[in-house]
Amino acid sequence: MPLTQDSQEKQLLDKLKPSRIVLPVLIGLSVVGFMFWRSYQPGDLAPLANAKLHWLLIMVAVLVARDWGYIYRIRHISEKVLSWRQSLDVIMIWEFASCVLPSAVGGTSVAPFLLNKEGISLGKSLAYVMVTALLDNVYYVVTVPLVVWLAGDALYPHEALQGGFVTTLQVAFVLSYLMVTLYSALMLYALFINPQSVKRLLVRLFSFKGMRRWRSKAYQHGNEMVWASAQLRGNAARYWVEASLSTAFVWTARYLVIGCIIAAFVDMSWGEFGLIFSRNLIYKVVLLVAITPGGAGIAEGAFPTFFGKFIGTPTMTNFVVLLYRIVTYYLYLVLGAIFLPRWIARVFGRNRVKEVMNS
Template structure:
C-alpha cells in the first residue's frame, strides 16, 4: 500500500461520473410526495392525539412575532453561508448564481433521501453540470461532508460538557412508568452514541483517504469486499477508491488557510441552523441565556439521533421526537404543533423550492450542453 500520491501516477485511475438516469431518479419532483405524505401522516396523528388547537392558536396570538422574523433570518443566514462556502472552496470558479442553484438543489436532494443514504452522487452531478470537472466536483463534495461531520464531532461533546456544567439533562427526562422511561431514555442515548460513533468512523476514513493514504484506502475497500457475498460490491468499492484518489489529488493543493476559513464558515452555518429553533421557541416562551444553551445543546443530540432515520429527510422521525426534547419549554397541548412549525421553517420549503427550480435548472444545463455542442461544430 503506497502512500505516494503524485498526480502523474494517477493517470490510470479512472472513476465513472454519476449515471444521469440514476441521479434523476433522486432529483425528481415526484419524490416530494413520499416525505410529504409521511410528514402529513405523523402530523394528522399528532393533531388528533396531542394538539389542542384552541390553546395553540391562543399561544400563537400571544407569541412574539419578532422571534419568527429572527428565525427566518437565521434560515437565510444558514443558506447564505452554504452558498459562500461552496463558492469559496471552488476558488470562486463557481458564480453566485451557480452556487445558489447547487445549494438549493442539494438541499432538495437531501430532503428526499434518508440521512443514512445521503446525496453524494447527486451533489457531484450538480457541481459537474455547473461547470466543474468531475475531480473537483467529487473533491468539494467530500470536503463539505468532512466539514459537516467535523462540526458534529466537535460540538456533540461540547453539548454533553455544557449540560454537565449547567446541570441539565441533554437527553430528555421522559415522564412514564419507570420501565418505559428507562427503555426510552437508554434507547435515545444508545441511538445518539451509535450515530456519533459512526460519524467519527466515517470522518476518520475520509481523513485517511483524503490526506494520509488514498491508495491504501482503495486497497482496504477492495480487500474488504473480496470475501463471500461481499464480492458483489467489489466493483463499487473499486469505484469509491478511485473517486477518493481523484479527490485527494484535487485537494492536495488546498491551502491551510482555506480549511480554517471553511471550518469557521461551517460552524457559522450549523449554529445559524440551530439558532433558528431557539428563535422559534423564544416566540412562545421567553428564554434566558442558560435556556438558549439548553435548547441548542439538546438540538445537537436530537439531530445526531435523527441521522439514523431511514425516512427521506427524517420525515416522521423529526416530528415524533421533537416533543421528547422540548416539552419542558412548550406546553404539552401545543408542543407538537410547534414541532410541525419548526419543520415548516427548515424542511418543507426546500421540497417546494426544488419543485419550482428543478425544471428551470434542467433547461439551464440543457442550454449549456447545446452551446458546447455548437462550439465544437
C-alpha cells in the same frame, strides 16, 4: 453492463423530479395531523396570541444566514469556479435532494452530478463534495464533546423516555459519534496523507465473507478518495480556514432554528436555549437512521420527545413541530420544485425539462 453517462443522468434526474415531493408531504402532514387530533384541547394554542415577533424575525434571519453560508461555502470550496447564481442553484437543488431522498442518502449522493453539470470536472466535483462531507463530520466531532460537557445528563430526554429507552438512545448516540469520528479520521488520512493505503484497506475489509456484496462500492469509494486527494493537495491554509469557519457558521445556524421558534412562543432562559441547541445533536442521530424521504414522519414524531418539555402542552408542541418543518423542510421542497426546472433548462436545454416533468 455499466450505465452510460446519459443513463446515469436520467436516473439522477428521475430521483429529483418534483412529483417526488408528494410522498414526503403526505407522510409528514399525516403524522402532524394525527398528533393534533390526539392531543388537541381548547385553549392550548393561546400562546400564539402573545407570540414574540422579534424572535420570529430572528428565526427568518438565521434561515437566510444559513442558506447564504451554504452558498458562500460551496463557491469558496469550488475555488470560485461557480458564480453566485450557480452556487445558489446548486445549494437549492442539493437541499431539495436532501428532502426527497432518505436521510441516510441525502443530497450528497447527487451533489457531484450537480457540480459536474456546472462545468467542474468529475474528479474535482467528487473532491469538493468530500470536503463538505468531511467538514460537516468534523464540526459534529468537535461540537459533541462541548455540548456533552455543557449539558451533562440533561442532554438526554429523561422526562419523555423510560430508563431503558434513554439507555438505548445513549448507546446509539455514542456509537454514532464513534463511527463519525472514525470515518472522519479515515477521510483526513486518505485525503492528506496516504489515499492508496485507505483504498486497499477498504477493499480488504469488504472482501470478508458477508461483506463482499459491497466490495465494488468500497473500491469505487477508495478510487474517489484517491482522485479527491490529488485535486485537494496544495490548497493554502486560508482555503481550509475559510471552509471550516463557513461550515461552523451554517451548522450553528441550522441548530439555532428550533430554539428561535420555541422562544417566539415560550419564555425561556439562555440555559434552556443552550440545552435546546445541544439536543439538536441527539435529534440528528434519529434523523440519520430515518428511511423515509427527508425523515418525513419520523422527524415530526420524534420532535416532542426531545423538545416538548420546553414548550408546554402537546398541542402547542405540535404547532411548533409544524412551523419548524414548514421553514426547514416544506419550504425547500417548494424552492426545489421552482429551481430544478430552471436549472435543467439552463444545463440541458428546455426540451429536457418537459421530459423530466412528464416522466
